[in-house]
Amino acid sequence: MSRKNFVFQKLVNTLLEHIIKNYKIDDNLPSDVVLANQFSVSRTTVRKAVEYLEELDILVKSGATKTLMAMPNSEHFFDVSKQSKPKEKLVEEYFLTLIQHGKLKPGDKFSELELARQSETSTVAVREFLIRFSRFGLIEKNPRSQWKMKKFDEAFVDQLYEIRHLFEMHSLSNFIQLPEDSEYWQQLNDLFIEHKSLSLKMDTCYEDFPRLDQKLHGLLQQAHPNQFVNQFYDIISFVFHYHYQWDRSTERERNTVAVQEHLEIIGKMLMKDYRGAAAALERHLNTAKQSLKDTAML
Numbered sequence: 001m002s003r004k005n006f007v008f009q010k011l012v013n014t015l016l017e018h019i020i021k022n023y024k025i026d027d028n029l030p031s032d033v034v035l036a037n038q039f040s041v042s043r044t045t046v047r048k049a050v051e052y053l054e055e056l057d058i059l060v061k062s063g064a065t066k067t068l069m070a071m072p073n074s075e076h077f078f079d080v081s082k083q084s085k086p087k088e089k090l091v092e093e094y095f096l097t098l099i100q101h102g103k104l105k106p107g108d109k110f111s112e113l114e115l116a117r118q119s120e121t122s123t124v125a126v127r128e129f130l131i132r133f134s135r136f137g138l139i140e141k142n143p144r145s146q147w148k149m150k151k152f153d154e155a156f157v158d159q160l161y162e163i164r165h166l167f168e169m170h171s172l173s174n175f176i177q178l179p180e181d182s183e184y185w186q187q188l189n190d191l192f193i194e195h196k197s198l199s200l201k202m203d204t205c206y207e208d209f210p211r212l213d214q215k216l217h218g219l220l221q222q223a224h225p226n227q228f229v230n231q232f233y234d235i236i237s238f239v240f241h242y243h244y245q246w247d248r249s250t251e252r253e254r255n256t257v258a259v260q261e262h263l264e265i266i267g268k269m270l271m272k273d274y275r276g277a278a279a280a281l282e283r284h285l286n287t288a289k290q291s292l293k294d295t296a297m298l
Contacts, residue, residue, distance in 0.1 A: 006141065009078035011041055017071040019058070029059070029066040087125035088132075094119035095129070098174035103218040105149065112145040115178045154293055164236050165282075167229050172281055173223035176274045184223040185270075191216055192266045195259055202256045216262055254291055261287060 015035075023029070032050070036043045050066060053059040056076055060067050095115070098104040112130065116123045123145075132149055133139055137156060139147050164187055191212070198208055221229060261284040268277035 007041065008045060008048055008052075009080050011039060011045055012052055013077050013080065014039055015049055015053065016058075016076055019068060019072055023068050025068055025071065029068065031064060039278045087121040088129050090121050091115065091119050091126050091129040094121075106151045107149060109142065109146055109148045112147070152274075156230065157289060157293050160236060161285065163232065165285055166230065167236075168220060168281060168285065171220040171224060171229070172269075172277060173274070174267065175220055176272060176277065178223060182223070184219065186217060188266060188269060191219065192263065192270065195263050195266065199237045199256075199259045199263065202252065202259065206252040209259060212262065213258065216266070257287060258284070 019029075024157060029035070030038070032043045032046045035046045035050075039046075050059060050061065054061055056072075058068065058070050058072055058076065060069050093103070098118075104110065112123050112126045115130075116126045119126070127145075130141075134141060134147075138150060142148055160206060175184065175188075194215075195212055197206060198212060202209075253293055261280065264280040265277055268280050
């Protein structure tokens with residue numbers, strides 16, 4: 001069984017967590033049969049996972065006895081975050097990362113095979129992702145599985161803004177009505193702290209803002225999920241961050257303003273001031289709209 005196998009890596013992580021929580025040095029672990037039944041996997045997978053833990057010097061096996069020799073640490077765990085996501089989502093995240101870091105700009109050409117290799121996915125997943133976004137004027141198809149980044153006009157920006165305004169105002173209204181004990185209020189408070197921290201170091205860390213921007217606007221959607229809104233909002237978010245790459249000369253100033261606007265929105269929300277939050281969100285969306293127009297008209 002390959003060590004890139006997701007089931008194998010997930011079981012190793014599960015065993016490591018189980019050991020940390022339930023065992024101490026020199027304890028014996030249960031039989032392969034017991035572990036297989038406990039974690040709903042095959043005995044073959046258990047055996048391979050145990051052999052791997054032996055290689056890490058965490059376990060020593062003598063016959064059927066498995067003795068714990070060392071406690072696991074964070075370095076022993078596999079990173080399975082990518083494998084647990086749909087391939088198309090991996091492509092999207094990688095594609096947006098390229099754009100945010102200026103490695104793929106409007107006018108650039110790229111191939112499906114190239115993107116599949118870079119994102120460690122398949123050409124099928126890449127093609128589905130690109131076809132989906134091509135419908136919104138972001139990219140265009142060229143011969144031989146080649147694609148080209150595009151720009152759009154002022155009318156496109158106006159239409160995009162109308163949809164974004166409708167979605168986000170609706171989401172804000174729903175968020176404010178969440179019960180006091182909802183986990184989303186704590187997430188919002190944590191996000192306020194993250195914004196505050198970034199606002200103090202914008203001179204050097206202004207490129208970190210897109211991540212927080214996605215977290216805030218994403219949180220508004222997650223608190224009252226709607227599958228149709230979520231699908232369109234993914235595209236809206238992508239478009240805004242994509243076209244900011246046309247003009248990065250004002251990126252620091254643009255992001256500095258946006259961080260302060262976010263702080264005002266979140267602050268009003270935490271005080272349960274819906275009117276104040278709505279007014280702050282309105283200003284923020286208008287600022288984003290004008291910034292997008294400025295870059296689109298270059």
